[in-house]
Amino acid sequence: MKGPSTFCSLLLLSLLLSPDPTAAFLLPPSTACCTQLYRKPLSDKLLRKVIRVELQEADGDCHLQAFVLHLAQRSICIHPQNPSLSQWFEHQERKLHGTLPNLNFGMLRKMG
Numbered sequence: 001m002k003g004p005s006t007f008c009s010l011l012l013l014s015l016l017l018s019p020d021p022t023a024a025f026l027l028p029p030s031t032a033c034c035t036q037l038y039r040k041p042l043s044d045k046l047l048r049k050v051i052r053v054e055l056q057e058a059d060g061d062c063h064l065q066a067f068v069l070h071l072a073q074r075s076i077c078i079h080p081q082n083p084s085l086s087q088w089f090e091h092q093e094r095k096l097h098g099t100l101p102n103l104n105f106g107m108l109r110k111m112g
Contacts, residue, residue: 033062034077041084046071 034056049071056077058065066077067085078085 034064034066034068037064037066037077037079039079039082042078042082042088046076047084047088 046069050069051072052070054068054070056062056064056066056068064077065080067080067082069076069078
């Protein structure tokens with residue numbers, strides 16, 4: 001059940017961090033697909049630099065499912081089961097939950 005929670009968190013983060021709220025749902029297609037996935041633990045320093053997160057599905061042109069972390073100068077493809085990324089999503093959810101008390105994260109998990 002951890003998968004839907006991470007996906008819902010990612011979707012919520014995309015919505016809240018996007019300058020245009022509709023952009024979280026209408027992401028432009030990537031010009032390139034991830035061909036290699038980073039599996040090692042992610043540093044806190046790197047995670048602090050994340051500007052935007054996208055989910056690359058393993059369908060159509062792209063053959064690997066991945067989370068794409070967009071930084072100022074580059075993008076990094078992360079394996080969906082990377083433990084440090086999961087912890088970061090949970091931390092972001094707790095931060096958002098503390099600043100946005102009206103959001104019902106339990107309901108979002110049930111939807112995913």
